[in-house]
Amino acid sequence: MASPLTALGASAPILAAPMAGGPSTPALVTAAARANGLGFLAGGYKTADVLAGQIATVRSDGVGFGVNLFAPNPVxxxxxxxxxxxxxxxxxxxxxxxxxxxxxxxxxDDHWSDKIDLLLSDPVPVVSFTFAIPETAVIAALRAAGTLVIQTVTSPAEARSAVEAGADMLAVQASAAGGHSGTVTPQHIPASIPLTDLLGQVSQAVSLPLVAAGGLATPAAVTGAVRAGAAAVMVGTVLLRADEAGTSRPYRAALADPERxxxxxxxxxxxxxxxxxxxxxxxxxxxxxxxxxxxxxxxxxxxxxxxxxxxxxxxxxLWAGTGHRNATAEPAAQILRRLSSQL
Structure with missing residues (x-):
């Protein structure tokens, strides 16, 4: 299925995942765009003012980009x-x-209302949500502002709920993904389902274009996800050692440690x-x-x-997906171009 992201300048169907807590920087987002993909600023754990500053930095580079927010789902x-x-x-x-x-x-609630107000008053090309599916009115308002809305899902049931809420695309996250699961029922650990199988299950349940996420760290894995029906893929762990990532020194060292x-x-x-x-x-x-x-x-x-x-x-x-051994210390553009080389 064709991706609406193409209209935003992402001619390569590969996205740099939002990684809250430091790794996702404006420089990483810009690098992804200049590699013909699309990068996401991680809005999690930031105030609206800090997020606004990062948006302004990326916008000044003249590239397409997205913003990810943690939708409130307290436990x-x-x-x-x-x-x-x-x-x-x-x-x-x-x-x-x-x-x-x-x-x-x-x-x-991680400054939820302030950040939604920011994204409605100063719209960005793409907004994605994880942890919960926002109210229909929030999604409708963002879409009316010209923003493409992507919802993270981890099951066919969540996918159907996201469609009902009005999302434009779904990020289908398998359990192999590093960092937090996007499940809307965090009291339960999601089942370990291979990404290609999960894509098949979700594509049978809904008709929206899908972004594949979780454990994608090699050209073969990326190609496999696209062949399984994904309109695009999202990678995160494989970018943690990229030159532009804000990953801390001990975190980088752990990723490079062959004993881990x-x-x-x-x-x-x-x-x-x-x-x-x-x-x-x-x-x-x-x-x-x-x-x-x-x-x-x-x-x-x-x-x-x-x-x-x-x-x-x-x-x-040390958030990391199952493909962490493929994370390399080099420019992000080289990593992304290599991952998409077999498409």
Whole structure:
């Protein structure tokens, strides 16, 4: 199926995924566009003002781009479970003179309304959503402003709901994807379904054009997804070591470490299922972490920031998909062109 993204200048059907927390930079987004693809700014964990500044930077480069937002889908944490987990991870925090026992659960919506207001007052070419499907009125308003709306889905049922809400395209995310699962039911870890199978299931359920995401890190994998019916593909993990990515030094080092071969799906860092490279923190706390997003994200954030500053890769969230061994240190354009070379 033809992609509406072509009209936005993306002649190559390859998108640079939004990676919140630092890796997705304006420079990475611009590099993706100049490789004839399309890049996404990650709006997650940013205020509207910070996001507006990044939008202005990319816009000044004169390229097409998208913005991704976390749609609110809170999983309120049980207060007793929160306190137990704070006590459990206290030894990790004490290494950095942080006291998690003083923390109270924070249940915010990541500045949702402010960012929607920004994107309606200063429209961008594409907006994608993950974690939840926004209200129909929000999607309709964005479309009326001239924005293409892409909704992340992880199942045929979610795809049907996204169609009913008015989305233009669907990003079909398989469990092989690095970082947070976009599932709208984060209390449950999504089934491990190969991406090509999931594309087939979703294409039977709905007729919208699909963007394939999850574990795509080689030209063969990209070609396979397109042959399975995807109008475009979205890659993230394979760009984490790109020159333009904002990936931290210990994160880059972990991705390049040949001893790190395994990824796991864990709630240990944020209370929401996410795929990461195994490290000390995932090994010790994956089975102990309660469901609870965003409260656990805020609880562990000071530890992760301190660990990153100390080059400690054992206490940070090393988000990575199953194709992480293919991440290379080179310009993003070279990576993207190589991935699309067999299309």
């Amino acid at each position: 309120p944490v049980d207060p007793d479970a929160f306190r137990r987990y704070a006590r459990t991870i206290a030894p990790e925090a004490q290494a950095y003179d942080i006291d998690p026992l003083a923390a109270e659960p924070v249940e915010d 071969r395994e990824t796991v799906v864990t709630r240990a860092f944020t209370g929401r299922p996410a795929r990461a490279l195994r490290n000390h923190f995932t090994d010790r706390y994956t089975d102990l972490a309660p469901a609870g997003y965003p409260a656990l994200h805020h609880l562990t954030s000071p530890i992760r920031k301190a660990a990153a500053a100390a080059d400690d890769s054992e206490r940070i969230n």
